[in-house]
Amino acid sequence: MNNPSIDIQEYLAEYQSQVIDLILQIQQQEYQISITREDQPDLLEIESFYQKGIGNFWIAVANEEVVGTIALLDIGEEQAALRKMFVAKNYRGKELQVSSRLLYQAFQWAKEKAVHDIYLGTTQQFVAAHRFYEKKGFVSVTREALPDAFPVMKVDSKFYHHTTPFA
Template sequence: MPFPTEAAAIWQARIADMIVHIQQEEYGIPITREQQPDLQDIAGFYQHGSGNFWLACVEERVVGTIALLDIGNRQVALRKMFVHHEYRGKTWGVSHQLLEQAIIWARQQGMTDIYLGTTPQFKAAHRFYEKNGFVEVDQQELPASFPVMQVDKKFYRFLVEENGRVNE
């Protein structure tokens, strides 16, 4: 579901709790909620232009997120792709559904490229992106408007019109 603007503070807290837990506890990335201003104003940060933010929920529990940030020139940056460890893999298909939704949205918005930056620790994520049509690129190949995060060391590009459906 797209990020709900009603009760935004409650949802933002749930989203931030899940994301920060994954970053800190699973991957040992020393980043805090406060160091991620986009988590303090999700709608204001992501939901403008061709950007958007989606949640995967089981009842009231956030189990996955994905966002597209409009960076201009018919390009978007994929951000905040996180799935709770209990909901990863083919059984639940959360990663697949989130990525599929983002790609459909990008096509509907007339986007040409989706870029993303990630950390070297996210090996399973690298395999997932590569299996789904993302191609690794050098940082120098990123558009000037791409927001490189401090932890980003590995970068990918997805050509929206050249790639078909997402694979789990």
């Protein structure tokens, strides 16, 4: 792979099947998490679920292929849940910075929308993701510290919080 051009853009419906395939491949094959498409109905209605209020959904596209995703879900009270952050294995790491660019896009959006807090839930298996989030200013919190409106997924067992400023 010789440094393809990677475009970070707002989600469009034409990319839905690629988004679902990428996320399920990482969850099921790479991390052996027993989660299905049916367990994630938000993936079938990205526009109406994520792209409203202070929420949005972005994709990283290289050569017409979705190689990364990230979403902010509006949970009220000027707070958002960071969801669906996934990057294809070949596009991870410092060289291409797809994860950093996706998170930067979400942080810029959060600034523009006057979001005060971003929370996220993840699994214990995503150890590299834990390090990434911590380097980006997220602090580990208990499940009890989450706002009532935070949608805990059945696979979530580790939680993080980030406050403004987002950088």
